[in-house]
Each structure stands twice: as C-alpha cells, then as structure tokens.
Amino acid sequence: MNEQLEAAAADHNPSRVLLEAQDLTFAYRANAHPILEGWSAKFLSGTTTALTGPSGRGKSTLLYLLGLMLRPAAGDILVDGRATTGLRDVQNAQIRAGYFGFVFQDAALDPSRTVLDNVTESSLYRGTDRKKAAVRARDLLERFNVGVPPARRPGQVSGGQAQRIALCRALIHEPQILLADEPTGNLDPESSAVVVEGMISHSRTGAAVVIVTHSPEVAAACDREIRL
Numbered sequence: 001m002n003e004q005l006e007a008a009a010a011d012h013n014p015s016r017v018l019l020e021a022q023d024l025t026f027a028y029r030a031n032a033h034p035i036l037e038g039w040s041a042k043f044l045s046g047t048t049t050a051l052t053g054p055s056g057r058g059k060s061t062l063l064y065l066l067g068l069m070l071r072p073a074a075g076d077i078l079v080d081g082r083a084t085t086g087l088r089d090v091q092n093a094q095i096r097a098g099y100f101g102f103v104f105q106d107a108a109l110d111p112s113r114t115v116l117d118n119v120t121e122s123s124l125y126r127g128t129d130r131k132k133a134a135v136r137a138r139d140l141l142e143r144f145n146v147g148v149p150p151a152r153r154p155g156q157v158s159g160g161q162a163q164r165i166a167l168c169r170a171l172i173h174e175p176q177i178l179l180a181d182e183p184t185g186n187l188d189p190e191s192s193a194v195v196v197e198g199m200i201s202h203s204r205t206g207a208a209v210v211i212v213t214h215s216p217e218v219a220a221a222c223d224r225e226i227r228l
Contacts (some may be wrong), residue, residue, distance in 0.1 A: 017081070018099075018208040019043040019066060019177050024075035026058070026065060034073070035061050041226060045176070048200050048209040050219035053228035059212040060181050062228070066210060067100055067179050068092040080176070097126055101175030103199070105182040107162040109154035109169075115141070116150035119168045126173055133172065140168035144194055160191030167198050178202055178209045184218055196221055 024039040035058035043049055043066075051059045064070045066077060068084055076085040079095050087095075109118045119137040124130060138150060144164045148157050157165065163183060170178060180199060184192035196211075196218055203209040203223075211218060219225045 016045040016206075017042050018045050018079070019210070020078040021062075021066060022076045022078065024062075024065060024072045024077070026061060026070065026072050036065070036072075039075070043177070043208040043210055045206045045208055046203055047224065048203040048211065048222040050222040050225045051210060051212045051228060052214070052219050052225055055214075057228040059228055063179050063181050063210065063212050067102060068096050097122075099175060099177050101170035101173070101178045103163075103166050103170045103178070103180040103183045103195075105185045107154075107159075107166040109162055109165060111154050114151050114153060115146070115148060115157070115165055118154065118165060119172055122169060123172045128173070136172055137168060140171060141165070144168060144198055160187050160194075163187055163191060163195055164198075167195055171198070171202060174202075174205070174207075176207050178207055180209070180211045182212055182214065184213065184215060192218070 020042045021040055024036050025034050026036045027034040039062070051062065053059060061070065065072055068077060068079070072085060076083050078084065079099055082095070084092055084095060110121075113121070116134060116137055119140065120130070120133040123133045123136070141150065144167060146161050146164045146168070148161055154162055154165070163186070167183070178199060183195050183199070187195065199209050199211065200221060211222060213219055
C-alpha cells in the first residue's frame with residue numbers, strides 16, 4: 001500500500017483516536033480541591049460518547065478542557081495524536097478552528113446577526129468562500145428543518161429552532177471532533193430528537209462526538225457512556 005492509500009485508510013479507520021485526555025487534573029483555584037484528578041479517556045472516530053454524572057462533578061469543565069478552552073493543572077490533551085498543553089494560546093486556537101465544532105446549552109447565537117450569518121461565520125474565519133458557505137448553511141438549515149427565513153434574527157426564533165441553528169453552525173465545516181454541553185437541556189422532545197440524531201449522524205461520518213448530558217435518553221442513544 002502506498003503512502004497516499006495508507007493516509008486515506010487511516011482517515012477512515014473507525015478506531016482512530018481523535019481526542020485523548022491523559023491524567024488530567026484541574027482546579028479553578030490553586031489551593032482548591034481538584035474538580036478532576038488523574039482523569040484519562042480516549043475518544044474514537046465514528047463514536048458518540050455521553051459524559052454523565054451528578055451536577056458539580058466537572059462534566060462541563062471537562063468538556064472545556066477537551067476543547068482547549070481551559071488548561072489543565074497537570075496532564076495533557078492530545079488532538080489527533082498531538083499534545084497541546086505546552087502550546088501557545090494561538091496554536092491551540094488554530095487546532096480548535098481546524099478540528100472542533102461546539103454546541104452549547106444556550107445556543108449562544110449572536111442576536112445582532114441573521115440566522116444565516118450565525119451559521120456561516122465560523123467557516124468564513126477558516127477561509128471558506130462566502131457563497132459556498134451560504135449554500136452549505138442553507139442545506140443544513142433545511143436538513144434540520146429549522147423552518148425560519150435565513151434573514152431572521154435569533155431573537156425571532158424559538159429555543160428549539162435556536163439550538164438547531166447552533167448545530168448547523170457547529171457542523172458547517174464538518175469538524176472531526178464535535179463537543180456538546182447539555183445540547184437538549186432546554187428542548188422539547190421533538191427538537192431534542194432532531195439535535196441528537198444530527199450529532200449521531202455526524203459521528204457516522206468518522207467524527208468523534210462527545211455529549212455532556214443529564215438525559216438518560218440521550219445517553220442511551222450514544223455508543224458509550226462515561227460517568228463522572
């Protein structure tokens with residue numbers, strides 16, 4: 001097998017480790033008891049993982065560590081085999097832009113921009129052509145049955161529609177790693193099902209998907225569950 005074929009095979013290997021936590025320890029204050037201590041796990045391509053457990057166990061904190069938005073006091077985060085703890089902030093930001101998509105509990109849409117602009121913004125930062133980004137965004141909005149004009153503002157949509165828009169934004173650049181923090185916490189059953197199915201479908205493309213959730217139904221829909 002030549003090098004190009006080997007690289008292609010690696011890209012489609014369902015057991016490829018895309019994200020790994022190695023012996024993570026984290027506390028918000030230097031003298032505080034650690035929220036996480038010596039925590040390790042691997043997250044594989046093609047796999048959806050639910051992070052569950054009681055409130056206060058550090059699930060959201062862990063997600064921010066995995067997404068390179070917080071730095072551990074000890075241990076390391078490996079993204080596609082690359083250690084990140086010793087990197088500068090700008091380098092970690094580049095890794096986030098290249099690998100990650102994020103879905104937050106409150107959708108976190110920019111109220112001053114249209115639905116379409118909210119979806120396309122992250123891909124424009126990555127250098128995607130504006131017209132191509134708009135086509136991709138419209139396709140996603142239709143796929144997830146958002147059901148609002150792309151020119152509408154986030155303040156004019158329901159909570160379920162806002163979370164679907166946030167999912168479109170996270171998926172527009174087809175991230176290899178998708179992190180979601182209680183993405184169905186404020187949703188009705190129908191909207192919840194759409195969002196969860198969208199994330200699981202994305203994992204089937206070869207992405208690693210990690211979902212923080214209190215919902216037994218969401219956890220049961222994932223390939224595996226890690227309880228903190």
